[in-house]
Amino acid sequence: xxxxxxxxxxxxxxxxxxxxxxxxxxxxxxxxxxxxxxxxxxxxxxxxxxxxxxxxxxxxxxxxxxxxxxxxxxxxxxxxxxxxxxxxxxxxxxxxxxxxxxxxxxxxxxxxxxxxxxxxxxxxxxxxxxxxxxxxxxxxxxxxxxxxxxxxxxxxxxxxxxxxxxxxxxxxxxxxxxxxxxxxxxxxxxxxxxxxxxxxxxxxxxxxxxxxxxxxxxx
Numbered sequence: 001x002x003x004x005x006x007x008x009x010x011x012x013x014x015x016x017x018x019x020x021x022x023x024x025x026x027x028x029x030x031x032x033x034x035x036x037x038x039x040x041x042x043x044x045x046x047x048x049x050x051x052x053x054x055x056x057x058x059x060x061x062x063x064x065x066x067x068x069x070x071x072x073x074x075x076x077x078x079x080x081x082x083x084x085x086x087x088x089x090x091x092x093x094x095x096x097x098x099x100x101x102x103x104x105x106x107x108x109x110x111x112x113x114x115x116x117x118x119x120x121x122x123x124x125x126x127x128x129x130x131x132x133x134x135x136x137x138x139x140x141x142x143x144x145x146x147x148x149x150x151x152x153x154x155x156x157x158x159x160x161x162x163x164x165x166x167x168x169x170x171x172x173x174x175x176x177x178x179x180x181x182x183x184x185x186x187x188x189x190x191x192x193x194x195x196x197x198x199x200x201x202x203x204x205x206x207x208x209x210x211x212x213x214x215x216x217x218x219x
Contacts, residue, residue, distance in 0.1 A: 004211060009067050017048050019205065023199070030198055047203075053071060086133070089120065129175060135197050139165060139167065142164070165205075166201055176190060
C-alpha cells in the first residue's frame with residue numbers, strides 16, 4: 001500500500017535540493033542565453049531554504065499540508081525572482097489538495113502533483129506554448145492524471161509524467177518566448193530551451209525518484 005507522510009515529503013525536498021544543486025550551472029547557462037543567467041542560483045536558494053525549513057519541523061507532529069505550506073513560505077522568502085511566487089503557489093496548492101490527511105495514498109500524491117502544476121500555471125498566467133515552465137509542468141500533470149486514472153501505479157504514473165515534462169521542455173526550443181524577460185528577445189529566443197522548463201524537469205525527476213523510493217510496493 002502506498003503511504004507517503006511528512007518524513008517522506010521531507011526527503012523529497014532533500015532530493016529536489018540536491019538535484020537542483022547538481023544542475024545549477026547548466027540552468028544558469030541556459031538562462032544566460034535568454035535571461036539574466038541566475039535561474040539556477042535562484043532555484044538553489046529556494047529549494048535549499050525549503051529543505052532546511054522542512055527539516056526543522058517536528059515531522060511526527062506535522063501533517064503534509066503544514067509541511068508544504070512551510071516549504072512555500074520559505075521558498076518565497078528566499079527567492080525574489082519570478083520562480084519564488086510560482087513555486088510558493090505550487091506548494092500552497094499542493095498543501096490544499098491534501099488538507100486533512102496525515103498519510104498520502106497514490107491518488108493523493110497525484111492530486112498534490114496536479115495541484116502544484118495548476119498553481120504554477122495560475123500564478124504565472126501562462127499557457128502552453130509560451131515558452132515557460134508551464135510547458136513542462138502541464139503535460140506532466142496531465143500525463144500523471146491520465147496514467148493513474150488508467151490504473152497505473154504511482155511509480156509508473158510519475159515516470160510517465162517525467163517523460164512528458166522532458167518532451168515539453170525540449171519543445172520550448174521551437175517556441176518564441178511570450179512571458180518574462182526572455183519575451184523581449186522575440187524570435188531570438190528560438191532554438192533555446194526555456195530554463196524554467198528545464199528546471200521543472202529536474203524538480204519533477206527528483207520528486208518521482210524520491211516518492212518512488214518511499215513506496216513499499218508498486219501500488
